[in-house]
Amino acid sequence: MTTRSVRGTRRARRALRVAGTGAAALLALSACSSPDADSGSGTGDAGSSASSSGKLSGTVTVFAAASLKESFTALGKEFEERHPGTEVAFNFSGSDTLAASITSGAPADVFAAASGKTMKIVTDAGDTAGTPATFVRNQLEIATLPGNPDRISSLKDLTRSGLKVVLCDKTVPCGAAAQKALQSSGLKLTPVSYEQDVKSALTKVELKEADAAVVYQTDVRAAGDKVEGVDFPEAAEAVNDYPIALLRDAPNADGAKAFIDLVKSAEGQKVLTEAGFRKP
Amino acid sequence: MTDLDDTAPGRTAPETRDEGLDARLVVDRGSFRLDVALTAAPGDVVALLGPNGAGKTTALRALAGLLPLTDGRLRLDGVRLDRTPPESRPVGVVFQDYLLFPHLTALDNVAFGPRCRGVSKAEARAQAAEWLDRMGLAEHTGAKPRRLSGGQAQRVALARALATRPRLLLLDEPLAALDARTRLEVRAQLRRHLAEFEAVAVLVTHDPLDAMVLADRLVVVEHGRVVQEGGPADIARRPRTDYIAQLVGLNLYRGHADGHTVRLEAGPTIATTEELSGPVFVAFPPAAVTLFRDRPTGASARNLWRCEVAGLETHGDQIRAGLTGELPLAADLTTVAAAELDLHPGAPVWATVKATQTHAYPA
């Protein structure tokens, strides 16, 4: 019953969205008399015409995992420069939250998740167009206080008594990955807190409230010298794949495709690896 | 009415000489300045009488310590109280609307003071019960204030103030919150309780009847100053301000006497029986005035003035006419007389007063 009524409202919303696209197309039409003006009649043929002409417009809405914030923001600017008249709007949050919003009908063009599991929620609901592709991977790292005063050098060191360690909650990808790493090495770690996302776990170390946190390499990189990263071999057991996908109800499918292409391109990969991500 | 100056200077015990209240209260409140002197011996009941805004309540609050003195002094039984906080003053207050604590029973209201002064709970309640009994409220000890009638609440408030055995009892408009019927009864009771009270009582009122019935001595305050003080009879007979004259129901004029004639500043003269010279007051009651439509013939009335009716109002079973003209005055006459004279605002009339019904006294 729940699903049926959700579908019902979604159908209604889709109808609205089509109308919205029409309006956007009209706006684009009046703004510039482009050669592909006659293609702005609906979402169906918009995709084909965009691939042929490459002229993009409107807003591309990207739902992306919180850990992608720095690199995707940079790529968004790059995208807007390459395609004048476009705008990239981001919604950075926990992947689960984003997946839940998308399956309940939030209007978005692209979904970039921090785990295959969260992407699966969206694909299972039939809300993606095509198969999601892994574009980067992220690996865990221990974030310690600057200068590593507690001399933490391994995952095992975190189990020392008196050490205040924060982990992500098991419900978010970084927490699930940390549990996986701990399990594979047979360690039992009682943190002082299971944080609601990776950023707040890192913040606790940045504010020196916790001595260490298990977070992503990208987060350690983004935090600069406020924390110090310590690699640990068990991290390889719990690598997170980051899939990206075009969404089925994307209001701006052309823009979405172009954005995904940019993320996958050599230049996109360069920005992402600089942020600490690994190539798939 | 002890005049402190009369006391023999040779007396040895300063406590006895300093018994009672000796105060000069100066309080500045913005542009208003209160400056009144008050003295009273134990057993005295002094009424501070004055119009609204005269500073009576300010004086009372200053006596209780709820307002600081700007200047002046306050001594009670020889002890300086100027800087003493209210909770340490031997002063009891009956507030205008009593301010009985609504969450406490009558008994606990009265026991509150003794409790605060260190009496044990049982003893405080026993004392309170005794006070309520004395006030004729033995049956209402367990009642919350909202269950009490106005008169009962007033007596509880009095008992509460007396239970701390104050050396100065202050009553702020003690009868103002009561309706006319209850008022008569409560006034008589209050008079009895005040007569029994052995220390100084100061009551504040704007009602001359309350003041005259309850107090031995009246202190009339206007604009923060004492304008007249004395016994009730003296005040009623010899008012010195328009406010008091109005309160006691007299026409009052100020003028210059020369023998049996008083010349007012505005011009007209009033013939009197008293022979005086210099500045004087002349007073006569409205009922002493006789009105005529036409100028009366005959020389019997020397005090004859041409006036005009300014307004009419009923006053008991009489009509009170407000007159302007040569001599502004109030005149009382019967309804019949008013009809016969065809009195209406603007009507010209002649007013006469017999010299024997006037009263002149030095200003």
Next chain:
Amino acid sequence: MTKSTRTPTGTVDGGPRRARLRGGTRTVPVPLLLPALVGLAFLLLPLIALLVRAPWRDLPEQLTSAEVWQALRLSLVCATSATLLSLLVGVPLAWLLARTEFPGRGLVRALVTLPLVLPPVVGGVALLLAFGRNGVVGQWLDSWFGITLPFTTTGVVLAETFVAMPFLVISVEGTLRAADPRYEEAATTLGASRFTAFRRVTLPLIAPGIAAGAVLAWARALGEFGATITFAGNFPGRTQTMPLAVYLALQNDPAAAIALSLVLLAVSIAVLAGLRDRWMTAS
């Protein structure tokens, strides 16, 4: 201010109350009724939606989980402790604001209400900066007494108090302003010190206002999320209160989150309805 309710005939009370009841039978003007109903619907619809979409079949299973009861117990303990702490310092603070004159009182009042507008997460960060291990005060607590507050149940209580106390202070201050200060004066003329006057006269007089404020503060503390998770973190049994459990359940099991919310809702309604009848109608 509040003159006695004595009627001219000398009998007291009763009169105004009857008048109020009579007013209730009069027709309610439409310009008031319509917005009122819209407002009511707006407040109730989300709650009704929660009930409609609740996974009633899974509910028993959700409710038997030990974690739910652990979180609920912690929520109730912490919210109640935060309310008591708020009463302990908030009532005197309200008295200070209502009954004394001091320079900068207006500013102090504004500062007291600041946690109302501050996003709770920011409040949590501010608490960390003050009472954290490296906080302005916290570092001394740590080095002198070995007390650290973040990640502890005490931390939860502090975070909830920070967010909830303004409700209490505002409510009590308002009641104090409406209460007749002359009762305190009457008490002092009877020999009561200012503190005795406050304790024996003012406090009983404003009890309904204090109760209302305490209920507000308790309700706010019970629902507190942002400041708690930021300052005290999230650890089952120690700092994971119901709202935190709900939020985290929402990540991957929305049905469970709804079930948890229903539990919280039911408990709140039970407590608030009970308290309202007992205290708030006393005024």
